[in-house]
Amino acid sequence: MNRLVPYLCVPFLIFGSISGYAAESTEKPIRMAYLQNDLHHLALWVAMEQGFFKHENIPVEIAGVFKAGPEIMTAFAAGALDMAYVGEAPATTAVANKTTDVVAVAQVNTDGSALVVSSRNSGIDSIADLAGKTVAVPGHSTVQDLLLRKALARHGLDDRQVNIMVLKPPEMIPALRTGQIHAFIAWETFPSKAVTLEIGRILATSKDIWADHPCCVLVSDRKFLESNRDRVAAVVRAHVNATDFIRSNPDEAVQIAVKYTGTDEETVRLALRNVHFTYILSVEGEKEYVEFLSDLKYIRVPDVDIFLKSFMDSDLLEAILKSP
Amino acid sequence: MKWRRLLSPLMLVALWQVLCIWGIIPAYKLPAPTQVLGGLWELMTLGMPPGRLLHLHILHSLERVLYGYAAAVCTAVPLGIAMGWFPRFRTLAEPVVELIRPIPPLAWIPIAILWFGIGIKSAAFIIFLGAFFPILLNTVSGVRSIDPILIEAARTLNAKDKDIFLKVLIPGSVPSIWTGLRIGVGIGWMTLVAAEFTGVREGYGLGYMIMTARDIQRPDEIVAGMLVIGMIGLSIDAGLRLLERRLIRWR
Amino acid sequence: MALSLEIRGLTKRFETQEDHAGLLAFENLNLSVEKGEFVSIVGPSGCGKTTLLRIVAGLERPTGGRILLDGRPLTQREPRVGLVFQEYALFPWRTTLQNIEMGLEIMSVDKSERRASAMEYIRAFGLHGFEHAYPKELSGGMKQRVAIARTLIMNPQVVLMDEPFGSLDSQTRNDLQNFLLGLWRRRRDTVLFVTHNVDEAVYLSDRVVVLSRRPAGILLTCEVPLTRPRDRTSREANEIRKEILQVLAGLKPASTPDVTAR
Numbered sequence: 153m154n155r156l157v158p159y160l161c162v163p164f165l166i167f168g169s170i171s172g173y174a175a176e177s178t179e180k181p182i183r184m185a186y187l188q189n190d191l192h193h194l195a196l197w198v199a200m201e202q203g204f205f206k207h208e209n210i211p212v213e214i215a216g217v218f219k220a221g222p223e224i225m226t227a228f229a230a231g232a233l234d235m236a237y238v239g240e241a242p243a244t245t246a247v248a249n250k251t252t253d254v255v256a257v258a259q260v261n262t263d264g265s266a267l268v269v270s271s272r273n274s275g276i277d278s279i280a281d282l283a284g285k286t287v288a289v290p291g292h293s294t295v296q297d298l299l300l301r302k303a304l305a306r307h308g309l310d311d312r313q314v315n316i317m318v319l320k321p322p323e324m325i326p327a328l329r330t331g332q333i334h335a336f337i338a339w340e341t342f343p344s345k346a347v348t349l350e351i352g353r354i355l356a357t358s359k360d361i362w363a364d365h366p367c368c369v370l371v372s373d374r375k376f377l378e379s380n381r382d383r384v385a386a387v388v389r390a391h392v393n394a395t396d397f398i399r400s401n402p403d404e405a406v407q408i409a410v411k412y413t414g415t416d417e418e419t420v421r422l423a424l425r426n427v428h429f430t431y432i433l434s435v436e437g438e439k440e441y442v443e444f445l446s447d448l449k450y451i452r453v454p455d456v457d458i459f460l461k462s463f464m465d466s467d468l469l470e471a472i473l474k475s476p
Numbered sequence: 477m478k479w480r481r482l483l484s485p486l487m488l489v490a491l492w493q494v495l496c497i498w499g500i501i502p503a504y505k506l507p508a509p510t511q512v513l514g515g516l517w518e519l520m521t522l523g524m525p526p527g528r529l530l531h532l533h534i535l536h537s538l539e540r541v542l543y544g545y546a547a548a549v550c551t552a553v554p555l556g557i558a559m560g561w562f563p564r565f566r567t568l569a570e571p572v573v574e575l576i577r578p579i580p581p582l583a584w585i586p587i588a589i590l591w592f593g594i595g596i597k598s599a600a601f602i603i604f605l606g607a608f609f610p611i612l613l614n615t616v617s618g619v620r621s622i623d624p625i626l627i628e629a630a631r632t633l634n635a636k637d638k639d640i641f642l643k644v645l646i647p648g649s650v651p652s653i654w655t656g657l658r659i660g661v662g663i664g665w666m667t668l669v670a671a672e673f674t675g676v677r678e679g680y681g682l683g684y685m686i687m688t689a690r691d692i693q694r695p696d697e698i699v700a701g702m703l704v705i706g707m708i709g710l711s712i713d714a715g716l717r718l719l720e721r722r723l724i725r726w727r
Numbered sequence: 728m729a730l731s732l733e734i735r736g737l738t739k740r741f742e743t744q745e746d747h748a749g750l751l752a753f754e755n756l757n758l759s760v761e762k763g764e765f766v767s768i769v770g771p772s773g774c775g776k777t778t779l780l781r782i783v784a785g786l787e788r789p790t791g792g793r794i795l796l797d798g799r800p801l802t803q804r805e806p807r808v809g810l811v812f813q814e815y816a817l818f819p820w821r822t823t824l825q826n827i828e829m830g831l832e833i834m835s836v837d838k839s840e841r842r843a844s845a846m847e848y849i850r851a852f853g854l855h856g857f858e859h860a861y862p863k864e865l866s867g868g869m870k871q872r873v874a875i876a877r878t879l880i881m882n883p884q885v886v887l888m889d890e891p892f893g894s895l896d897s898q899t900r901n902d903l904q905n906f907l908l909g910l911w912r913r914r915r916d917t918v919l920f921v922t923h924n925v926d927e928a929v930y931l932s933d934r935v936v937v938l939s940r941r942p943a944g945i946l947l948t949c950e951v952p953l954t955r956p957r958d959r960t961s962r963e964a965n966e967i968r969k970e971i972l973q974v975l976a977g978l979k980p981a982s983t984p985d986v987t988a989r
Contacts, residue, residue: 222691229504229693242691251504251693286677292525292691311527311679317594318687319675327675332594449526450692628786629816633830633881634806643833647820726820726861 182383183215185224185236189321189413191340191423192261192368193237195394197412198405202397204390210383219320220291228252228373234380235372235387239339243371244441245293247463248451253374256433256464258388260368264427265296265358266343267303269335270328271350276335279356280307285334288319288327295367296337296358298444303361328352339367340423341415348419357426364428366437377465385468388431392472395429433466507696512703515689515696519704524697525688528680534708536680537668540596544603544671545664552611552660553653559612560619561645573612581605582670594675599668606667607660614659618652619645651724658716665709730798731917732760732783732885737792739778752778753943756792758936760885763915767928769971770938776921779943780887783919784810796884806834809883813890815870817862823849823873824858830881848876852906868899872906879916888920892927904930908955925971929964930957937974947974 186193199205205212215233218224221242227233229252237260246252267287269276276282282304289297297316304314319327324336329351336342337358346352358365370391372384398405402424409420438460445451453459489509495501496508507515516530523529559566559573581602592598622645630644672683682705689697735757741750752775760766768776781787783794785801785808794801796808817826824845831841849858852872862870871891878886892900908931911918922928928935929951937947949971953963 220691222693225693226690229695242693245691246693249693251695292688293693294691315677315679317675317677317679318684318691319594323589323675326589327594330593332589332675449522623816625812625814625816626818629810629812629818630829630833631786632784632808632810633833633877635833639833643829644818647818650820724820726863 181211181213182380182387183232183234184212184387185214185216185218185227185233185238187221187224187237187239187339188217188219189341189415190237190368191409191413191420191427192264192429194398194405194409194412194427195260195391195429196237197408198397199390199394201408201411202394204393204397205387207393208386208390210386210390212387219322221294222246222291225252225254228254228371233373234376235370235384237368237370239295240366240369240438241293241295241298241441241445242291243369244438244463245445245450248442248445248453248459254371255374255377255462256369256371256438257377257384257466258370258391258431258469259366259433260370260391260429260431262364262366262428262430262434262437263357263359264367265299265337265339266354266426267300267335267337267356267358267361268328268343268346268352269355270331271347271353274334276355278307279303280309282335283309283313286315286317286332288317288324288333288336288338290321290338291318293445293448293450295365296339298441299358299361299365300337301448302444303356325349325351340426341409341413341419344419344423344426345415347422348416359426364434364437366434366441369433381468385472388468389472392431392469395431398429431469433464433469435460435464438464504695507699511696512699515694515698515700516703519685519697519700524685524692524694524701525679528685530685530704533680533682533685534704536678537672537682538708540599540671540681541603541661541664541668543596544600545607545661547600547604548607548611548660548664549657552608552656553615556612556615556653556656557619557645557649560616560649561641566616573609577609581667585670585673589675595677599671599676599681602671603664603667607664610659610663611653611656614652614656615649618649618656621652622648651720651727654716654720654724658713658720661712661716662709665705665712669705730759731762731764731796732758732919733793733795733798734758734779734783735793735795737779737782737794738790739775739782739787740790751942753938753941756943756945758945760917760919762917764934765911765918765920765932767920767922767932767935768938769922769925769928769935769975770943771940771975772923774938774940775943776938777889780810780889780919780921783885784808784887786810806881807884809878809881809886811871811874811878811886811888811891813893815862815867815874815894817870817873817877819862822859822861823854823865826862826873827876827880829877844880845876848880852876866899867895868903871895871903875907875910879910879914884917886916886918888918890922891920893922893924900927905956907931912955925968925975926959929968929971930959935967935971937971947971 186196221239224236224238225242225246321338321342327333377384442456493509519530559569588598588601669683672681676684686701737756738754739752770776782789827845828841892903935949939946
């Protein structure tokens with residue numbers, strides 16, 4: 153009988169931990185993530201530095217800093233995240249392919265990427281000159297991937313004439329410097345960094361390609377949202393305040409950006425000119441993403457409108473904006 | 477009967493399918509076998525990224541492995557024979573080998589890119605590093621484990637050093653060398669996926685295909701891709717074993 | 728009678744790590760073998776008889792003394808001397824045919840010539856049907872026949888044999904002794920045969936040389952004037968065997984220490 157006791161404890165341990173996991177403890181911090189050196193996610197950093205989360209009485213922990221959007225979606229699938237700042241395209245892909253179920257509860261930014269070519273005489277003066285060249289993107293089904301294809305399509309080009317290669321953004325600058333690639337498209341601060349290092353010059357900003365295109369969104373795991381509506385609302389409120397703060401206190405925002413990206417101030421200031429911080433969700437923009445991803449056969453969405461309604465939830469945001 | 481060997485993997489697959497149907501294994505953690513087969517079908521017909529079909533990914537990966545592996549064989553076998561035969565050379569070379577050997581091929585990726593740029597050369601280099609050491613070590617061991625009495629017998633038959641080398645050393649160490657070749661190609665193939673993380677310029681490769689499937693959130697295709705990699709590795713090994721039986725009939 | 732092999736004042740000292748004086752295998756050993764003579768060397772284990780053979784084969788260097796073959800000094804690599812090992816030492820990756828041909832191949836003998844020669848030996852040695860077999864498929868007795876063929880096909884002036892039948896069971900051993908005798912009676916090679924089996928030595932040889940323990944000296948040289956084929960159980964054979972065994976056991980004193988035959 154004594155030998156069995158340890159074995160009898162096992163079911164209790166399992167049930168105990170499961171129920172402990174299920175029960176929402178208000179002390180458990182919300183696990184969030186953002187992208188490495190992605191200036192678009194400045195609102196999150198501001199919220200942390202200026203204590204906006206504390207002000208809302210919600211503990212937040214950074215469960216991961218990732219190198220590309222698809223990696224954040226994988227982390228959601230693994231149950232490692234509750235909410236995140238992430239590109240709209242990877243989030244859409246993940247939800248459409250049913251690997252994870254997240255809801256976009258607020259916009260994070262529009263614009264804020266750029267297509268960079270070598271500052272030396274590369275002979276590339278317009279997008280049409282990219283034919284026969286190699287261009288790096290941060291990943292398939294990222295916002296930047298779609299922007300590049302959109303730009304190429306306007307000049308009658310696609311991935312048969314242009315070699316689209318996947319590289320993690322930190323690797324793009326050395327690759328451009330050594331001539332391994334002819335151009336790259338990435339989120340700020342990478343394009344501005346290439347400029348201040350005098351390695352690259354901007355061929356086109358994402359604004360040039362698609363004005364005011366939605367870029368990053370604040371997403372929440374759907375189950376988490378359903379059982380923690382108040383806490384998610386609090387995060388959204390902090391996000392709104394932080395976004396407003398960026399507009400009204402640009403110098404302080406710069407300092408925070410310098411701290412979190414580890415980049416110099418000159419680069420950050422240059423980059424900030426390219427990013428538009430906003431929290432209003434753009435359904436039209438998202439619709440275009442869905443259509444683009446379907447055309448590339450990355451996803452299959454039977455009914456676009458139903459998908460949009462399910463993926464985007466502005467209720468919390470609207471409630472916050474309405475209140476004084 | 478060969479069929480009996482398939483029984484336990486088939487049972488495992490059946491169990492896996494059942495666990496998925498019952499929801500014990502959630503779909504996002506591990507796709508069911510039926511989904512994996514569907515993913516495999518899409519990899520072959522639609523491709524990942526869409527438009528790039530599986531068989532082309534396979535060919536490109538095989539090409540990379542071939543380059544890296546060939547380089548490994550051409551350097552490791554002669555070096556191994558030299559190290560096995562000349563004790564002074566072995567004492568010189570051994571510390572260098574033992575220092576570099578524990579470094580995982582993946583750790584070389586940043587240097588590989590600096591030296592060879594992004595493309596087939598840096599990928600082949602990583603694979604070379606993976607395949608080199610097993611081939612080297614097995615060659616050295618093969619040479620050193622030749623029964624000294626065979627060398628003496630050859631000497632009593634008037635063999636000069638050149639004869640000993642060609643007629644005793646080399647044929648005698650072939651079984652060990654072959655084992656090294658088999659292990660080397662296995663490790664080289666395994667290193668392939670990691671090697672393709674150095675950046676795939678042409679846009680084709682099994683590792684690249686799996687990474688893209690990850691980007692586009694298709695776990696069914698990820699697992700299908702993994703299975704393809706496993707099956708090819710198995711086939712290469714089986715092929716080498718078959719050749720071994722044909723070539724080395726005297727063991 | 729012509730002296731095929733002359734060993735004069737042979738000394739062998741092994742350098743050891745601890746003891747700089749070294750291990751003395753034998754000192755000032757003298758031994759002569761006439762052309763066509765079959766001489767056996769017997770002695771206790773570890774007395775140095777194998778070392779003696781290896782020096783004559785050119786696998787070891789003597790510390791002192793001289794060895795003459797047909798009056799000419801022995802060089803390090805000697806095509807004139809053949810050695811048959813106890814462990815057969817067949818090349819496992821070579822077939823019977825290829826093993827036998829090995830020496831001829833090394834001497835760059837033309838392919839068809841060496842093949843014809845090897846096939847002759849295969850037939851003569853009863854190995855027909857096994858020419859393409861690998862050593863792993865052969866019995867111990869067959870392997871030793873291949874080893875002997877490999878050595879004899881080179882027509883060495885002296886054939887050294889180091890306990891060649893030591894790994895075989897007694898029946899096979901007897902078979903091979905008779906086989907060897909049959910060969911020798913036709914070819915009349917000069918043979919120096921090392922064994923610890925006194926019965927075998929008496930059965931095969933013209934003369935038996937008995938070595939003492941290390942450092943080995945010659946305790947006894949015994950002629951075996953019996954006509955072949957010999958009866959192992961004959962009175963004369965028994966007497967010769969008895970004398971040798973007694974000397975080995977130390978019961979009878981050495982009759983002619985360090986003797987030079989004839």
